[in-house]
Each structure stands twice: as C-alpha cells, then as structure tokens.
Amino acid sequence: MFELSIFSLDMILGFGIKMLAFLGGLAALIFVHELGHFLVARKVGVVVEKFSLGFGPKILSFTRGDTEYLLSWIPLGGYVKMKGEEVGEESLDEKGSFYAAPVLDRLAIAFAGPLFNILFAIAIYYCVYLVGVPALSPIVGTVKDESPALVAGLQTGDRILAIGDKKIIYWEQLQKIVHVSPGRSLDFQVERSSGNIVYLPITPVSEQITDLFGDKEDVGLIGITPLVRNIVYVKGGTPADRAGIQEGDILLSVDSTTIFGWGDLKKAAIDKPxxxxxxxxxxxxxEIITALTPVAKVVKDIKGKSVEIGLLGIGMAGEMVKEKYGIFGALKRAVDETRRLVYLIAVSIKKMITGSIPADSIGGPILIFQIYGEQAEQGFSELIRLTALLSINLGLLNLLPIPVLDGGHIFFFLVELLKGKPISERNRERAQQVGLFMLLGLMVFAFYNDIMRIIT
Structure with missing residues (x-):
C-alpha cells in the first residue's frame, strides 16, 4: 500500500510553495497580457465576450456588461474572446465586431498584449529599484598576472571608490566604464584594506571576450575579477549540504587553491567531478575544513557540446550593497534594464531560430516551475525579478509572425494595410491551422526537453 509518510512535511510544504509561486507568476503574466487586449478592445469599441484565465472547463465565472469573466481549469494560458473575431463569424457591418473595426484599431488590439507585458516588466523593475535590490560591491578579488591592474599596483581586497569624477558604488558601474575605455588612461581612486586611499592610473587593454551567446566582442579589460566567496545559498541534498556548508560561510580555499571568485572555484572544484x-x-x-566530493553531471555548454562538471550545490556572492534610486532614477534604471533584457531575449530567439543555440535548451512549463521554485527559495526579490524577465519573454515570443499568436495577427493586418483588403477567410483558416500545429509541436518538444532534463 502507498504511504504518504514517505514524504516529509518539509518536502510537501516546499513543493506547495514552489507550486504557489509558479501558478501565481503564470497567472500574473497571463492576466497582464490579456488585460492589454481587453482594455484596448474596449477603448476602440470592440465588444469583448469572454476574458478567461486558463483554458478548458470553467471553475467559476461571472458576467458584467457584455463580458463573461472566467477562471478555467488548465492554468497554462488564457484568452480574450471578441465579438466577430473567429473565422466564420466575421461581420464587417455589425457594431462592436472585431472585423468591423478599422485595421489600425485591430493592429492596436493585437499589439497591446505584448506591449503590456513589456510595461509590466518596467513596473516590476521600477518597484524593485525604488525599494532597493542587492548589488555586488566593487571589491577586487583576483588580479591577473601581467595585467594593467597588477602593473598599476591594484591588490586583492582593494575597494574601487571612483574612476575619474564618477563615483563607483556597484561592480557593474566599474565594468561598464572599463569595457568602453580600451587604450584610455583612467584615474582609479582606491581604498586599501588598511583604510588608506590611493590613486592609480590604469589603462584598459583591448581584448576579445565571449558574450552570453558565444559571440566574440572587443572590450577594454584591466585584468581583475570581483571578490566573490560568501556562501549565500546551499541547495538541500547536494554535496555542499552533506558536507555541512552553511549560508553565511566564507569559502577561503579548496585544497591548495585560494578562492577569490567563481574562476578559482571552477578550476579547483567544478572541473574536478x-x-x-x-x-x-x-x-x-x-576556520573549518570539510571534505566535499563534487557530483559528476553532464551539461551542455553554449555551443551544445556535452561537458562533465562537478556539481557542488552552492551559490556565492561578494559583499552586497543595496542598489536603490529615487522616483525618477528608479524609472530610468527600470527602462534601461528592460531594454537590455529585450535585446538579450530577442537575440536568443533569433539564435534559436537560426540554430546557433541548440534546440534542447528550449524549456517548457516544468522548467519554468523548477526555476520559479529555486527563486522562491532565494527570496521575493529574486522571484519578482524572474517574473519581469518571463513577462518580457512572453511579450517577445507573442510577436513572432506565427498564426494564432499576436505576431501572426499583426502580420495579417499589415498585409491588409498594404493590399487595401483583408486576407481571405479560407487563407486565414489554413494559416491558423498551420500555426496551431507549429505551436502544439513546440509545446510537445518543450515538454520532451523538460522530461529529458529530469531523467538525465
């Protein structure tokens, strides 16, 4: 007989928290997306017959005005049903009908869903930066041999206070200035571990680095990495957990290798499964010495090649400060962060389509659930920022010119604008069947990838 006792209370509660975070985040993303379609449709006079969170049979519903609001059983999507929207029920002269609306109004309705997802991300980041979010301090960890930093006298433990007249509070500020300044002498104001202040002129050299997508780019570098060795996360059931490592510990060394950052840890442990x-x-x-054996795990690198690494089960960070802005500063920072992520996600989608990023990196609901669960364990700030990232992702994916997606509708309406007449009902019906087949195929493939990740 199956006994519930094989599951601990902590396990059940942990799963419940993860599921709640996943469903809450998914519901928020879907609601915001469909709200965009709903509000713009109402604004231009199109009747919205149904507004549903979820698909399938309804759990509950109520009607207000012309609209029935539903909560349905399958929480992996949602929809807005407008009058005269579906193939076979168009009416070009019926008041409130979707296809009776001018083509520019229909374009606005289709575009509103993705737009609201982007605006939702900006709103999340605005609140995050208004309240404050942890950011890495500009403290030097590793100083590479024969680097401009070593030649100038920069040392491990130095805190960068300013570069020229620009005050440095976060590591990201330092990195941005150095990257865009190859060959230009920069005046560093540095606080030593002793508290003394020194001034060091350092000239970044132009070097080629590999970005997130495996592409090469030339940037300015001075040969330093941040000091990152504070244990901020220990995953249960991993080698680190079994070795007794705790959050709040500082990792000093592994065997004979002193740890100043992830690069040191990779050479000393991650590369030694x-x-x-x-x-x-x-x-x-x-000081405590504990034995730890990294568990061998095969993962895909950025080029899709299988590599074996040692899994530890820890998260590390450096000294953190709160990145916080005023009313207008938070808005600018939120827009900048959203714009950066829009670019990164758009490039990722392009590279997946062209095959530069392997197809088995595509994830579905199971992967999103796992990621939401991990972020929920690390706190609300991480969870809400993941929601902003997924909101941007949802908005951009919906702009792909695939029939049944918003991008497909936008494509049809643009063709209608150019031709001066709508695409025939028969052609639209065929296109939507193809689009639905593509979408279902993609969902099945994403589920397959999720399951294979669990198995392997």
Whole structure:
C-alpha cells in the first residue's frame, strides 16, 4: 500500500510553495497580457465576450456588461474572446465586431498584449529599484598576472571608490566604464584594506571576450575579477549540504587553491567531478575544513557540446550593497534594464531560430516551475525579478509572425494595410491551422526537453 509518510512535511510544504509561486507568476503574466487586449478592445469599441484565465472547463465565472469573466481549469494560458473575431463569424457591418473595426484599431488590439507585458516588466523593475535590490560591491578579488591592474599596483581586497569624477558604488558601474575605455588612461581612486586611499592610473587593454551567446566582442579589460566567496545559498541534498556548508560561510580555499571568485572555484572544484576535496571555510571567525566530493553531471555548454562538471550545490556572492534610486532614477534604471533584457531575449530567439543555440535548451512549463521554485527559495526579490524577465519573454515570443499568436495577427493586418483588403477567410483558416500545429509541436518538444532534463 502507498504511504504518504514517505514524504516529509518539509518536502510537501516546499513543493506547495514552489507550486504557489509558479501558478501565481503564470497567472500574473497571463492576466497582464490579456488585460492589454481587453482594455484596448474596449477603448476602440470592440465588444469583448469572454476574458478567461486558463483554458478548458470553467471553475467559476461571472458576467458584467457584455463580458463573461472566467477562471478555467488548465492554468497554462488564457484568452480574450471578441465579438466577430473567429473565422466564420466575421461581420464587417455589425457594431462592436472585431472585423468591423478599422485595421489600425485591430493592429492596436493585437499589439497591446505584448506591449503590456513589456510595461509590466518596467513596473516590476521600477518597484524593485525604488525599494532597493542587492548589488555586488566593487571589491577586487583576483588580479591577473601581467595585467594593467597588477602593473598599476591594484591588490586583492582593494575597494574601487571612483574612476575619474564618477563615483563607483556597484561592480557593474566599474565594468561598464572599463569595457568602453580600451587604450584610455583612467584615474582609479582606491581604498586599501588598511583604510588608506590611493590613486592609480590604469589603462584598459583591448581584448576579445565571449558574450552570453558565444559571440566574440572587443572590450577594454584591466585584468581583475570581483571578490566573490560568501556562501549565500546551499541547495538541500547536494554535496555542499552533506558536507555541512552553511549560508553565511566564507569559502577561503579548496585544497591548495585560494578562492577569490567563481574562476578559482571552477578550476579547483567544478572541473574536478568525483574527486574528494578539502574545503576551508570561515564561520563566525573560526576556520573549518570539510571534505566535499563534487557530483559528476553532464551539461551542455553554449555551443551544445556535452561537458562533465562537478556539481557542488552552492551559490556565492561578494559583499552586497543595496542598489536603490529615487522616483525618477528608479524609472530610468527600470527602462534601461528592460531594454537590455529585450535585446538579450530577442537575440536568443533569433539564435534559436537560426540554430546557433541548440534546440534542447528550449524549456517548457516544468522548467519554468523548477526555476520559479529555486527563486522562491532565494527570496521575493529574486522571484519578482524572474517574473519581469518571463513577462518580457512572453511579450517577445507573442510577436513572432506565427498564426494564432499576436505576431501572426499583426502580420495579417499589415498585409491588409498594404493590399487595401483583408486576407481571405479560407487563407486565414489554413494559416491558423498551420500555426496551431507549429505551436502544439513546440509545446510537445518543450515538454520532451523538460522530461529529458529530469531523467538525465
């Protein structure tokens, strides 16, 4: 007989929290997207007959005005049903009908869903930066041999206070200035570990780096990495958890390698799966040595090649400060962050279509559930920022020119604008059947990838 006792209370509660975070985030994204279609349709005089969160049989519903509002059983989407919208029920002269509206109004309705997803992301980031979000301090970890930083006298533990007349509070500020300044002498104001202030002229050299997508780009570098060795997350059931490593510990070394950042940890442990290693940590001013054996795991690198790594189960960070802005500063920062992510996601989609990014990196609801669960464990700030990222992702994916998606409708309406007449009902019906087949195929493929990740 199956016994519930094989599941601990902590396991059940943990799963419940993850599921709640997943469903809450998904509902918010769908609601905002469909709200965009709904509000613009109402604004231009199109009757909205149904507004549903979820698909399939309804759980509950109520009617207000011309609209029936529904909550349905399958929470993996939602829809807005407008009068005269579906193939076979168009009416070009019936008041309130979707296809009786001018083509520009229909374009606005179709575009409103993705637009609201982007605006939702801006709103989330605005609140995040208004309240404040943890950011990495500009403290030097590793100084590479024969680098401009080493030649100038920069040392591990130095805190960068300013570059020229620009005050430096976060590592990202330092990185941006250095990247765009190859060959130009920069005046660094530095605070030593002793508290002394020194001024060092450093000239970044132009070097080629690999970006997130494996592409090469030339940037300015001075040969430093941030000091990152504070344990901020330990995943249950992993080698780190079994070795007794705790959040708040400081990782000093692995075997004979001193740890100043992820680069050091990669060489000392992540690249050594299956080998027993001595982790020296600092806890409450007491040094502790514990044995840890990284678990071998095969993952795909950015080019799709299988590589074996050692899984530890920890998250590390450096000294963190709160990145916080005023009313107008938070808005600018939110727009900048959203614009940056729009670009990154758009490039990712393009590279997936062209095959530059392997197809097995595509994830579905199971992967999103896993990621939501991990972010929920790390706090509300991480969870809400993930929601903003997924909102941008949802908005951009819906702009793809695939029939049944918003982008497909937009494409049809643009063709109608150019031709001066709508695409025939028969052609639209065929296109929507093809689009539905493509979408279902993509969903099945994403589910397959999710399941294979769990199995392997």
């Amino acid at each position: 299956g080998q027993e290693l001595a982790f020296r940590i600092l806890r409450n001013e007491t």
